[in-house]
Amino acid sequence: MTEPGYVAFLRHGAYHQRSGTPSARQPFPLTEQGQVQARAGAGDVAQMIRDHDLRLAPVLHCSRQLRAWQTAEQILSGLREHGYTLDRIEQTSALAERGMGSAANLTTEEIETVLRDDPRHGPPPKGWKSDSDYRLPLEDAESLMDAGLRVARHLQETVQPGLLTIHVGHGASFRHACHHLGLLHRAEIAKLSMFHARPLLLCHNGHGSWRHLAGKWKVRSPKEDPID
Numbered sequence: 001m002t003e004p005g006y007v008a009f010l011r012h013g014a015y016h017q018r019s020g021t022p023s024a025r026q027p028f029p030l031t032e033q034g035q036v037q038a039r040a041g042a043g044d045v046a047q048m049i050r051d052h053d054l055r056l057a058p059v060l061h062c063s064r065q066l067r068a069w070q071t072a073e074q075i076l077s078g079l080r081e082h083g084y085t086l087d088r089i090e091q092t093s094a095l096a097e098r099g100m101g102s103a104a105n106l107t108t109e110e111i112e113t114v115l116r117d118d119p120r121h122g123p124p125p126k127g128w129k130s131d132s133d134y135r136l137p138l139e140d141a142e143s144l145m146d147a148g149l150r151v152a153r154h155l156q157e158t159v160q161p162g163l164l165t166i167h168v169g170h171g172a173s174f175r176h177a178c179h180h181l182g183l184l185h186r187a188e189i190a191k192l193s194m195f196h197a198r199p200l201l202l203c204h205n206g207h208g209s210w211r212h213l214a215g216k217w218k219v220r221s222p223k224e225d226p227i228d
Contacts, residue, residue, distance in 0.1 A: 002161070002206040002207070003161035003162050003206055004161070004162070004203050004204060004205055004206055005159035005160050005161050005162065005163060005165070005203070005204045005206070006052070006054055006159075006163065006164040006165070006201065006202065006203055006204070006213075007155055007158075007159055007164070007165050007166075007167065007201070007202045007203075007204065008045055008048060008164060008165075008166045008167070008199045008200065008201050008202075008215075009155070009166070009167040009168070009169065009174055009199065009200055009202070010041055010045075010071065010075070010166070010167070010168050010169075010194075010197050010198065010199045010200075011168075011169070011170060011171040011174065011194040011195070011196055011197065011198075012030070012034070012038075012065070012067040012068045012070075012071040012168060012169070012170065012196065012197065013030045013031075013033070013034030013035065013036075013037035013038040013041075013067065013070070013071050013074075013196045013197045014030065014031050014033045014034035014037060014196050015028055015029060015030045015031060015034050015066075015067040016028040016029060016030075016031055018105065018107070019107075020107040020108055020109065021105060021106065021107050021108065022100060022108060022111075022129055023097065023170075023172075024097045024098055024099065024100050024104065024105075025065055025096060025097060025099065025100070025104055025105065026065070026067075026105055027065070027066055027105075028066065028067065029066050029067060029070060030066075030067050030070045030071065034067065034070075034071070034196065034197075035070070035074065037071075037196045037197040037198075038070065038071040038073075038074035038075060038078075038197045039074050039078055040197065041071070041074070041075055041078075041197030041198060041199060042074060042075045042076075042077070042078020042079050042081075042082070043078060043082070044198060044199050044215075045075060045078075045079060045166065045199050046078070046079060046082040046084065048164075048199060048201050048214055048215070049084065049164065051214070052201070052213065052214070054163075054164040055162060055163050055164065056079070056084050056085065056086060056163065056164050056166075057160050057163040057164060057165040057166075058085070058086060058087040058088070059086075059087060059088060059089075059090050059165070060072055060075060060076055060086055060088070060089050060090070060166045060167075060168070061089075061090050061091075061092055061095060061154070061158060061165065061166070061167045061168070062089055062090075062091055062092070062095060062167070062168040062169065063091065063092065063093070063095035063096045063097070063168070063169045063170060064091045064092070064093055064096065065096065065097070065170070068095070068168045068169055068170070069089065069091060069168075071168050071197055072089045072168040073089065074197075075166065075168065075197075076089055092154065094150055094151065094153070094154035095151060095154060095167060095168070095169035095170070095173070096147070096150075096169070096170070096173070097147060097169070097170035097172060097173050098142050098143070098144050098146070098147040098172060098173060099140055099141060099142040099147065100136060100138075100141055100142075101136055101138040101139050101140035101141030101142075102138045102139045102140065102141075103136055103138050103141065108129065111124070111136070112124060114138075115136075115137070120137070121137050124136070130144075130190060131143075131144075132144045132145050132176065132186070132189060132190075133145055144172055144173070144176050145176055145179075145180075147172070147173040147176060148172075148173055148174075148175070148176020148177045148178075148179060148180050149176075149177070149180050150173070151169065151173045151174060151176070151177035152176075152177040152178075152180035152181050154167075155167065155177060155181070155202075156181075156204075159204045161206065164201075166199075171193055171194040174194060174200075175189050175192060175193075175194070176189060178212075181202075181210045182209065182210060183202070183210055183211070183212055190220070191219065191220055192217040192218065192219060192220065193217070193218040193219075193220050194217065194218055195216070195218045198215065198216070199215050200212065200214070200215035200216075200217070201213040201214040201215050
């Protein structure tokens with residue numbers, strides 16, 4: 001591919017997250033605030049299209065989590081109201097947040113108890129939730145870096161020359177994907193987050209390299225718990 005291709009990606013809107021549970025593949029819907037954020041996100045994407053004179057790819061990609069699909073639905077309908085054509089939403093496991101394996105949707109305390117009580121493992125290290133390389137020693141679990149590589153590969157496989165492809169997914173896996181794409185240094189990953197349903201725009205130059213064109217990362221406060 002020699003002609004530049006473009007990618008916009010958005011973190012889902014705010015949702016009914018189970019308290020004390022690592023934010024991963026929880027099956028809960030957007031809150032009312034999350035719905036508002038998603039509708040506003042459509043306007044932000046429309047503005048990016050105008051600002052950069054972009055043409056839309058016909059498929060909008062999202063993860064299989066309900067909050068991401070609902071956000072994608074709002075983006076699709078909002079862009080149509082702005083006069084842009086999108087054929088459909090395509091759900092994919094490639095855009096999922098980090099997989100917790102057999103510990104999916106357990107609380108942090110429950111996960112740590114499971115590992116402590118398992119004679120094969122012992123307790124996880126301090127700060128394990130935000131450790132980019134730590135993978136729970138449980139079946140089908142991923143590290144954050146694993147999830148980021150999966151998402152990066154999806155972005156690389158779906159970018160199209162001359163078109164803007166939109167993806168709706170999850171903050172941590174998108175941040176780690178950007179590290180794999182050469183857009184974030186490793187030390188930057190933990191310092192940044194993503195605003196709910198606010199797009200970031202990337203350009204693939206057609207020769208394998210990426211650059212950040214528009215949209216702002218959210219800068220974490222020093223005491224903020226990086227759960228996304």
